[in-house]
Amino acid sequence: MSEIALEARHLYKVFGKNPGQAVRRLQDGQSRSDVLDAGTAAVIDASFTVERGEIFVVMGLSGSGKSTLIRMLNGLLPPTAGEVIIHGSDVSAATPRELREIRRRSVSMVFQHFALLPHRTVIDNAAYALEIQGVAKAERLERARAILDKVGLAEWADSRPDELSGGMRQRVGLARALTAGTDIMLMDEAFSALDPLIRREMQEQLVELQQELGRTIIFITHDLNEAMFLGDRIAVMRDGRIVQLGTPEEILTDPANDYVAQFVQDVDRTRVLTARTVMEPPHLTTPVSAGVRGALRVLREQQARAVFATEGRRLVGVVTDRAVIRAVKAGQTDLRAIVDQSVLTVGPDELLTDIVESAVESPVPLAVVDETRRLIGVIPRVTLLATLGNVEPSTRELPVVSTPLDMVAEFTPLVDAAANAAPAAGAGADGGPTTTTEEGAL
Amino acid sequence: MDIAQWFADGARIPLGAWIKDLIDFLTTYGGWFFDFVAATFLAVYDASTWLFTTPPTWAVILVIAALSFWAKGWKLAVGAALGLVLIDLVAQWDNAMLTLALTVVAVLIATTISVPLGIWAARSQTVSNIVRPVLDFLQTMPAFVYLLPAIFLFSVGPVPGIVATIMFALAPGVRLTELGIRGVDKEVVEAGHAFGATPGRILRQIQLPLAMPSIMAGINQVIMLSLSMSVIASMVGAPGLGRPIVQALSSVNIPLGFEAGTAVVVIAMILDRITGGFGTRDRSRRRTSFSKTSEPDAAPAAA
Ligand SMILES: Nc1ncnc2c1ncn2[C@@H]1O[C@H](COP(=O)(O)OP(=O)(O)OP(=O)(O)O)[C@@H](O)[C@H]1O
Ligand SMILES: [Mg+2]
Numbered sequence A: 001m002s003e004i005a006l007e008a009r010h011l012y013k014v015f016g017k018n019p020g021q022a023v024r025r026l027q028d029g030q031s032r033s034d035v036l037d038a039g040t041a042a043v044i045d046a047s048f049t050v051e052r053g054e055i056f057v058v059m060g061l062s063g064s065g066k067s068t069l070i071r072m073l074n075g076l077l078p079p080t081a082g083e084v085i086i087h088g089s090d091v092s093a094a095t096p097r098e099l100r101e102i103r104r105r106s107v108s109m110v111f112q113h114f115a116l117l118p119h120r121t122v123i124d125n126a127a128y129a130l131e132i133q134g135v136a137k138a139e140r141l142e143r144a145r146a147i148l149d150k151v152g153l154a155e156w157a158d159s160r161p162d163e164l165s166g167g168m169r170q171r172v173g174l175a176r177a178l179t180a181g182t183d184i185m186l187m188d189e190a191f192s193a194l195d196p197l198i199r200r201e202m203q204e205q206l207v208e209l210q211q212e213l214g215r216t217i218i219f220i221t222h223d224l225n226e227a228m229f230l231g232d233r234i235a236v237m238r239d240g241r242i243v244q245l246g247t248p249e250e251i252l253t254d255p256a257n258d259y260v261a262q263f264v265q266d267v268d269r270t271r272v273l274t275a276r277t278v279m280e281p282p283h284l285t286t287p288v289s290a291g292v293r294g295a296l297r298v299l300r301e302q303q304a305r306a307v308f309a310t311e312g313r314r315l316v317g318v319v320t321d322r323a324v325i326r327a328v329k330a331g332q333t334d335l336r337a338i339v340d341q342s343v344l345t346v347g348p349d350e351l352l353t354d355i356v357e358s359a360v361e362s363p364v365p366l367a368v369v370d371e372t373r374r375l376i377g378v379i380p381r382v383t384l385l386a387t388l389g390n391v392e393p394s395t396r397e398l399p400v401v402s403t404p405l406d407m408v409a410e411f412t413p414l415v416d417a418a419a420n421a422a423p424a425a426g427a428g429a430d431g432g433p434t435t436t437t438e439e440g441a442l
Numbered sequence B: 001m002d003i004a005q006w007f008a009d010g011a012r013i014p015l016g017a018w019i020k021d022l023i024d025f026l027t028t029y030g031g032w033f034f035d036f037v038a039a040t041f042l043a044v045y046d047a048s049t050w051l052f053t054t055p056p057t058w059a060v061i062l063v064i065a066a067l068s069f070w071a072k073g074w075k076l077a078v079g080a081a082l083g084l085v086l087i088d089l090v091a092q093w094d095n096a097m098l099t100l101a102l103t104v105v106a107v108l109i110a111t112t113i114s115v116p117l118g119i120w121a122a123r124s125q126t127v128s129n130i131v132r133p134v135l136d137f138l139q140t141m142p143a144f145v146y147l148l149p150a151i152f153l154f155s156v157g158p159v160p161g162i163v164a165t166i167m168f169a170l171a172p173g174v175r176l177t178e179l180g181i182r183g184v185d186k187e188v189v190e191a192g193h194a195f196g197a198t199p200g201r202i203l204r205q206i207q208l209p210l211a212m213p214s215i216m217a218g219i220n221q222v223i224m225l226s227l228s229m230s231v232i233a234s235m236v237g238a239p240g241l242g243r244p245i246v247q248a249l250s251s252v253n254i255p256l257g258f259e260a261g262t263a264v265v266v267i268a269m270i271l272d273r274i275t276g277g278f279g280t281r282d283r284s285r286r287r288t289s290f291s292k293t294s295e296p297d298a299a300p301a302a303a
Helices: A019-027 A066-073 A096-105 A122-126 A128-133 A137-150 A166-179 A196-213 A224-230 A248-253 A258-265 A288-302 A321-330 A352-361 A381-388 A393-397 A402-421 A425-430 B002-008 B015-029 B031-053 B057-071 B074-089 B093-123 B125-140 B143-154 B158-182 B186-194 B199-236 B242-250 B254-293
Strands: A004-015 A040-051 A055-060 A081-086 A107-110 A184-188 A216-221 A233-238 A241-246 A285-287 A306-311 A314-320 A366-369 A375-379
Touching: A004 A019, A004 A066, A004 A216, A019 A040, A040 A066, A040 A081, A040 A216, A040 A233, A040 A241, A055 A066, A055 A224, A066 A081, A066 A184, A066 A216, A096 A107, A096 A128, A107 A166, A107 B186, A122 A128, A122 A137, A122 A166, A128 A137, A128 A166, A137 A166, A166 A184, A166 A196, A196 A224, A216 A224, A224 A248, A233 A248, A233 A258, A241 A248, A241 A258, A248 A258, A285 A288, A288 A306, A288 A321, A306 A375, A314 A321, A352 A381, A375 A381, B015 B031, B015 B143, B031 B093, B031 B143, B031 B158, B057 B074, B057 B254, B074 B093, B074 B254, B093 B125, B093 B158, B093 B199, B093 B242, B093 B254, B125 B158, B143 B158, B143 B199, B158 B199, B186 B199, B199 B242, B199 B254, B242 B254
Parallel strands: A055 A216, A055 A233, A107 A184, A184 A216, A285 A306
Antiparallel strands: A004 A040, A004 A081, A233 A241, A306 A314, A366 A375
């Protein structure tokens, strides 16, 4: 299934007096600033593969070498060293003629400032690539019209680019690249010149089109939010090097180094992270079968105000400390009777954006359940706040509960005794202390 | 000792003598070439002269008025017709037509040299580096100075006039063409490359159309410089309005000088407005009907 559309192998690009020497010195382990006397190393040892149908995002600050990298992919810039392989042919070794052929057949491009031909109508711009490919006029206009329709510009076909707004112009740029019919599309900061609202709209449209047409897209941006939204995988560049390559979630939750960590600091995490990525194992659970007494014990051990009641790992509802105490006093043993079933739940793939509101209002941690209502995790408010507030992810791993837990363990026998004393003796038939904390992990 | 002597003599280098030697050399060994050039130019000039002097006055006025109308509108057409009538009324019609004929030839040749040269300079930094100082030289050298070598190489008559005119008028054509093409949005040119267009197609479909306003401004400059130079060229025997002006100068004939001068101004204004009109009208026309004319290989409409 995963067919490779494009592969970059140890790409280097050095501008300046002595590029070859600079590359050798970089290969010998010298740094970018060490070789400054020989030239500016814009891209250093970049290797990656892009799979068919994937949106591969290259992200980095200004000057990190993104444009240089993408221009080597379709041969607009020849690499100083290394290779670019597109569908098995080596772009870097191609003659000008072969290069033109590769560009016509396999790679098209969308530009930051649209780069439309100002003296041509929208439809002629959209059909430009086909014109170069030598497609007959009637056919290319028809194909261009179909794509213009898709990007919502059908009625502007006979206008000139300067009569359109920025967003519309970039749609023409997009249409031109889509009409070309190439499998791979390169997009260099394609949405950076647009204002935020239009930009968001374009991003959504791009994802839609990509799903519909299945193109391979290599997208350049300096905006992490954009990268996270669009990317199936993201390569983070710094000073010419790819410092991390991974899925958006990997990059967010496990930044390879301080640079990436700092970079991802400002990202709007709620747009990227799903409930699954931030949820924690559900410690606060008790099986319905453990009865009121079991619930009471968990509440004491965990020093909590409420606990999730489960049955065969499925969520039944929430039991509050108040209800438990009342039940204990009344001599009730059936937990099911006091469970509040109207508890808020979220799906594992819901974005944090969508769950923040419910989480903040809920007195208990949010329950994350799958389609069969199985409790697979919980999101305590503090976790959510930490994520939004961008507290170091490692904090989450700290065993904050272990110390109190140990302490509580000492008192457990006493608590058990107290609990046993109150209800009728029959309740003990439940079968001793039930595992509580591991319940969710079963 | 020689050097000391040379300093004692005032440290003069005989630059002028060297140039003269060079020209002597050229006439001796390149004579056939200059004869060929002279013959070609003369033939073209004769054709052009025939074109302007054979038809009756009213016919020429009508054609120029029509051209003005096409380029810009009825106001220019009326203005041009009135101006031409004025020239006829001050008895400078024949001279004016000869000047026009010479100017047209010089402009045609200067354009066919300068536009391709400008394109070449825009694409190659080396060419640009070589061409630039040569153009500086050509443009700043006082116009009269061209006349001397032109006489030596082509003897007197219209040909040295044409040659001197071309030399003098070449520079802005090259410069503005190069500037225009270099000024084309780099991303748009890159787009052409990115979609696999050949360099020739990029030149025809992207660079030339987008550089056209600048190129037209260059051609306009070439025309104006040619006109002024063609008057000066009368000093070496080129026919036209320059003759009465030179004559008026030597005999302090104010009325004659003024009449001929007015004729030059009228022609200059007509030419300037017509070419200027073509420069802007060209774009506005494409604005409305480009989609109908955008055949893949249709060269951009040049003036
Ligand atoms: N033609 C060139 N000649 C010399 N240096 C260059 C050239 N092009 C790029 N550079 C240098 O290479 C480095 C990377 O540039 P590049 O344009 O690839 O960065 P970028 O990541 O695209 O930045 P931006 O976000 O500003 O577009 C920069 O230091 C730049 O100065
Ligand atoms: Mg860039």
